[in-house]
Amino acid sequence: MKSRGVLIAGNWKMNHGLQETSGFFAELRQLAEAGLKPADRRLLEQGTLLVSVIPPMTSLERAVAEAGKAGFPVQVAAQNVHWEKSGAFTGEISGPMARELGIGWALVGHSERRQFFGETDETARKRSESLLSQGFRVILCVGETRAEREAGKTADVLKRQLSGALPEPGKGAAAFLDGRLVLAYEPVWAIGTGLTATPQQAEEAHQLIRKELWDRFGLEASGRTQLLYGGSVNKENADQLLACPNVDGLLVGGASLKPDGFLALVQAGARSLAN
Ligand code: PGA
DSSP: OOTTOEEEEEEOOSOOOHHHHHHHHHHHHHHHHHHOOHHHHHHHHHTSEEEEEEOOGGGHHHHHHHHTTSSSOOEEEESOOOSSSSSSOTTOOOHHHHHHTTOOEEEEOOHHHHHHHOOOHHHHHHHHHHHHHTTOEEEEEEOOOHHHHHTTOHHHHHHHHHHHHSOOHHHHHHHHHTTOEEEEEOOGGGTTTSOOOOHHHHHHHHHHHHHHHHHHHOHHHHHHOOEEEESSOOTTTHHHHHTSTTOOEEEESGGGSSHHHHHHHHHHHHHHHHO
């Protein structure tokens, strides 16, 4: 039994407009009717198994409406939310704007934001601190590049990213304790490449992250924090990854876009909780 529960999150990235969003949920509901066992539904209703989709900005409102009809609880998260509540920040949305749509979850510091849009550990920290103080659940992403791993720098990079991107202890400890801050380890070389980290590589990185959390926020906060693995997860490798003691869930891109693939990951989450 995984003491921290399991979170399966589907990052749609820049995919699925309005029609596709409605179609996704209609099909997911149908598949779930046949595919989810009563025991799976209990885990979902209790929140021991959490499911989230992370659509692009224009599909958020539709996703919230459709998720309500999915037949089991599905949380909708925003991909990128600014730290200020309003102002001259072209292209961004704020926490209150996301709230207005019924959204209480946000992804922060994804490596694509870092690679293509200048996101840094500092901006990731500002977003996390602000969103946590506004009551959001935050999934904060870290992970090394291929060159960094090959140079044997994975541990240093993760420590540096955590030290820059985690909220200041005073500003984040409460959120750790109530489980609102979730960390996602996403090695950049594994994202969208088909090169999944081995369960051993994922477990090693997750142990390191948990140790860093312990040093910064204490044993209790560290022990309660869900750590997700992301990077070329699919229904073939999900069970093995979820079997790792420090892998508390999955952040999935490509394999989350189709309802059948996504439901298979939710089922893997349920299996990992039954073991
Ligand atoms: P992938 O993406 O599953 O397509 O590798 C994961 C992510 O970027 O969150």
